[in-house]
Amino acid sequence: MKVLISVDMEGISGIVHPTETNPDRYDYERGRALMTAEANAVIAGVSDAEPDAVVWVADAHGTFRNLLPEDLDRRAHHVRGKPRPLGMLAGLDEHTDAVMFVGYHARAGAGPAVLAHTMSDAILDVRLAGRSLGEIGLNAAMAGDVGVPVVLLSGDDAACTEFHELVPSAVTVAVKQTLGQAAAVALHPQEARERLRRAAADAIARRASIPPLKMAGPLDVEVDLYGPYMVDLAVLVPGVTRVGGGRTVAFRAADFADAYRVVQLLVQLAKIKPE
Incomplete structure (x- = not known):
């Protein structure tokens, strides 16, 4: 095993x-x-x-x-x-x-x-x-x-x-x-x-x-980000949109694996500081 x-x-x-x-x-x-x-x-x-x-x-x-x-x-x-x-x-x-x-x-x-x-x-x-x-x-x-x-x-x-x-x-x-x-x-x-x-x-x-934790797609995902400039970068990702004011973005994922990958990408984008 x-x-x-x-x-x-x-x-x-x-x-x-x-x-x-x-x-x-x-x-x-x-x-x-x-x-x-x-x-x-x-x-x-x-x-x-x-x-x-x-x-x-x-x-x-x-x-x-x-x-x-x-x-x-x-x-x-x-x-x-x-x-x-x-x-x-x-x-x-x-x-x-x-x-x-x-x-x-x-x-x-x-x-x-x-x-x-x-x-x-x-x-x-x-x-x-x-x-x-x-x-x-x-x-x-x-x-x-x-x-x-x-x-x-x-x-x-x-x-x-x-x-x-x-x-x-x-x-x-x-x-x-x-x-x-x-x-x-x-x-x-x-x-x-x-x-x-x-x-x-x-x-x-x-x-x-002990069963696996399953979350079937499609999935609607929302992510709250700390800074508005992070949202400005996040919406450059295809399918990611700004919602609910200045700190929240949303997207729809076909399955959980897609949702997980996009969240990982948003985390990396959030580390970029404005010049």
């Missing part, structure tokens, strides 16, 4: 502040080490349940170059760098049997929730058929579009709640209890890793009972 583990950083135990997730800040190296250790715990749990499993680990935070390659479990195939197909889910294909989200965070506007956002600070909200989705929902539905269930999520308690609303039968591990955007009560890193290892093995054992 093949398992894809998508590893973000904001939902790792012990991480509560942007200085721990930003390569230009002083505490980033500690954040990288904590992130890599939690990824290793999940790899070990998958191998406990299925010793012959093929495990792919997608670095899914920021630059996609955060996991420490030399410290990552040697049994894993490490997906690193960007741009790349499917972004946070690089490595997902029709041969994948299960996906796991490690270190994930709640969507923009959720709260209290540690370091909540949706792909970029430029994105205020993403709505598909009127339903607000963050990275958890968007990535789970993208996996579901390929017919693959997301069987495990770890992060703060807000992230776990958000995921359970989408996939109630999946396994979650709350490695910290949120107190706010940059504060939480966290498990000791070793305790978090032990729980993750057990949960990963449990999720693999239960994978047949």
Whole structure:
């Protein structure tokens, strides 16, 4: 069997502040080490349940170059760098049997929730058929579009709640209890890793009972952007129109995969600053 583990950083135990997730800040190296250790715990749990499993680990935070390659479990195939197909889910294909989200965070506007956002600070909200989705929902539905269930999520308690609303039968591990955007009560890193290892093995054992998250097309999509100049760039994309004032754009996607790709493109366009 093949398992894809998508590893973000904001939902790792012990991480509560942007200085721990930003390569230009002083505490980033500690954040990288904590992130890599939690990824290793999940790899070990998958191998406990299925010793012959093929495990792919997608670095899914920021630059996609955060996991420490030399410290990552040697049994894993490490997906690193960007741009790349499917972004946070690089490595997902029709041969994948299960996906796991490690270190994930709640969507923009959720709260209290540690370091909540949706792909970029430029994105205020993403709505598909009127339903607000963050990275958890968007990535789970993208996996579901390929017919693959997301069987495990770890992060703060807000992230776990958000995921359970989408996939109630999946396994979650709350490695910290949120107190706010940059504060939480966290498990000791070793305790978090032990729980993750057990949960990963449990999720693999239960994978047949956890359904993929399906969102059938066509889909009407709305994206709220932080700045009006971002909207000016977004409407240059064919099919994307301005709606509801100065910060919202909309488009219709034939299926979820198309919606996911356009949202990814809008995130990149939003990073362009006016000259």
